[in-house]
Amino acid sequence: MRVTTVGVVGAGAMGSGIAALAASAGCRVVLLDVPGDADPASPNRSAPARNGLQRAIKSKPASFMESAAAGRVRTGNTEDHLAWLAECDWICEAIIERPEPKQQLFARIEPLLKPTAIVSSNTSGIPMAVLLTGRSERFRRRFLGTHFFNPPRYMHLLEVIPTAETDPAVIGAVRAFAERILGKGIVMAKDVPGFVANRLGVYGMVATMRGMEQHGLTIDEVDGLTGSLVGRARSATFRTGDLSGLDVLAHVTQGIGAATGEDFALPAWVHEELVGKGKLGDKTGGGFYSKTKVGTLTFDWKTRQYVPQQRLEGGEIGQAIRLPIAQRLPAIKTLPGAQGAFIRQHVVDVAHYTLTLAPTLAYDLVAIDRAMEWGYGWEAGPFQVMDALGLDWLRAQFIAAGKDIPALLDHAQGAFYRDGEYLTFSGTYEPIPGIPGRVSLAGLARSGRVLEDTGLSRLIDLGDGVACFEFRSKMNSLGQGVLEGLEKALRKVETLGFNGLVIGNEDPRAFSVGADLSLVSFAVAAGAWDDIDASIKAFQDSVMSTRRAPFPVVVAPAGMTLGGGAEFTLHADAVQAHAETYMGLVEVGVGLLPGGGGTKEMLMRFTSELQQYEDTDLFAAVRRAFKLIAFATTSTSAFEARAFGYLRDRDRISMNRDHQIADAKQRVLDLAPGYLPPAERTVRAIGREGIGNLDYALWAAKEAGQASAHDVRVGRAVAYVLCGGDGPARDVTEQDLLDLEREQFLMLLGTRETQERIAYTLKTGKPLRN
DSSP: OOOOEEEEEOOSHHHHHHHHHHHHTTOEEEEEEOOSOSSTTOTTTTHHHHHHHHHHHHOSSOSSSSGGGGGGEEEEETTTSGGGGGGOSEEEEOOOSOHHHHHHHHHHHGGGOOTTOEEEEOOSSOOHHHHTTTOOHHHHHTEEEEEEOSSTTTOOEEEEEOOTTSOHHHHHHHHHIIIIISOOEEEEBOSSTTTTHHHHHHHHHHHHHHHHHHHTOOHHHHHHHSSGGGTOOTTTTHHHHHHHOHHHHHHHHHHHHHHHOSOOOOOHHIIIIIITTTOOBGGGTBSSEEEETTEEEEEETTTTEEEEOOOOOSHHHHHHHTSOHHHHGGGGGGOOHHHHHHHHHHHHHHHHHHHHHHHHHBSSHHHHHHHHHHHHOOSSOHHHHHHHHOHHHHHHHHHHTTOOOOHHHHHOSSOSEETTEEEOTTSOEEEOOOOTTOOOHHHHHHTTOEEEEOSSEEEEEEETTEEEEEEOSGGGOBOHHHHHHHHHHHHHHHHTTOSEEEEEOOOSSEEEOOBOHHHHHHHHHTTOHHHHHHHHHHHHHHHHHHHHSSSOEEEEOOEEEETHHHHHHHTSSEEEEESSEEEEOOGGGGTOOOTTTHHHHHHHHHHHHHHTSTTOOTHHHHHHHHHHHHTTOBOSSHHHHHHHTSSOTTOEEESOHHHHHHHHHHHHHHHOTTOOOOOOOEEEEOTHHHHHHHHHHHHHHHHTTSSOHHHHHHHHHHHHHHTTSSSSOEEEEHHHHHHHHHHHHHHHHTSHHHHHHHHHHHHHSSOOOO
């Protein structure tokens, strides 16, 4: 049961986002919406779907992973083009959140479906049983809920809601497609209002607002207390509301409240002063927060005016946020004043609600934790939070608040998780279910598979004769300690006779942000120029050692892959990138050039593509590399990295981060039989003629006010390396270009302007234009 063609009905934010995700993954997509004009001959007949597609193309953050993917989406309307759905393997309904229109749509499409087609609803809370009213047994067996979270590209969670009548083969097919092709983390949810994540998440948001009013706190205070401090997303409560949209929040709370009979009503001021006046969050430029030219303003619910933002920083809270989560959470027990009373009441309230409802929402508590982590960006799910707070403490808090003791808490023997097991709803402990296809580096480390640990890096045995080298420095920056760890790892892999090496990690933010600039700045201040030269040479040698190793090296980047991180990726035998890889050679931002082989590699890669043809203008390769480096061009996805040339056609992309290390390991095993390291390369450098052409472009940019004098100096250094030096055209080796890189890097580092840029970036995290 293979899915290659996807139909999406409803081109709103969610529907167009699902269409963009499926198209980015390589599927053909049909996107339909209601007609935009009653006249069948009108050119605006399919405007709603076309407009939805355009919004997805222009959205920020981008819904598509590459611009070319939009060409896989065909738009139409539900009156003239419903028959297009007959070719679709999976049809996802994402129309207005009311039962009647959905039921009517299903009645119309049922006769069109091919026998193997799967139909799902993306409803955020309407029971599947309601939507199936009037449908045939055949339709019912091919139907289930697939609840994506917005934006579909970036939110890992997909709640799958089968009914009692759904064919198990359909469940398996949807799960396999969503995990492998769309990259989603699957939680099997029960068919109840709000399912898992929204039922708990929305309850928590409503409870937060009521607690804020009760304790007289501000929105700024509450977001400071309900974010990283308690292991939740940094966007906390009100910032999350602005991101999702206050109109959406109002609609979902109303719907879940009506379906459950529980009180999910938002405070009156949310409806009257924000939703009622069109202040819906980021989509309208203001909601709970408003960004202005003078800074961010926060809505004061007491005065109903916007006031300057006052972030909750410093003190006990600031100290606690820097602790590991297991130590951070217990810190809330002793927080003083109204803030402490609020956050304790909040976590106790949410814990009690979760314990009470858990068996009705999901099939196990692990699914509930994963739903909140993947759907709401929590660092730790609610049961992990309860374990960190202590179950005896929770029990005492429930009693003090006059709450009953939920049965699930009574069943727990000290903790919900212990020794790799979790508490089932029947009261027994069973092994924690694995995530299909996932190789967990942390799990392997806990099981004693660490071959080498330097503190800043770790070498882990993945099995089958493959090891993984893992960066473990802050933001995976590449200092001397990491490079020494890599040298040891390469020796050990060879000594042990392993098949090869993966370089990757599980950091959710960055594969590597590049070289540690603080060490560079310190060495410059000390005037240790010989040491700097030696360290640059050592970095180059380290990067090249991955290419020269007698076994295959596969790099698995994800997230920020910048500077030196990109240079390691460029030199791998193969790359297994996560779809969300943001890759770029960004050194010009601090007044430098890529000095770890990045400048060299881009020239050799692009020139090699051209010089196999006769009468080719090799300046085209130089110009292409120059644009990427001089503008610090960074990809917004792995697909875009491939279009830029950072990834090659033979490099592969994992849509699901959970699968990436396993995919990279398999790539090593594919390359290992008969492996020989690649030969040293030589390319034709075009010399001073190319420098002259690039010099003119730099001069023009300066005259137009687009570049400073130092920008021109940095650009000339890049041009000098890419053209093989200021001489006649000649053949150059990789080492020739590496030597030029190091020479020009040192020259730039010796300038006052570059030193100022480095100091400014270290202080602010932002680039300086001087």
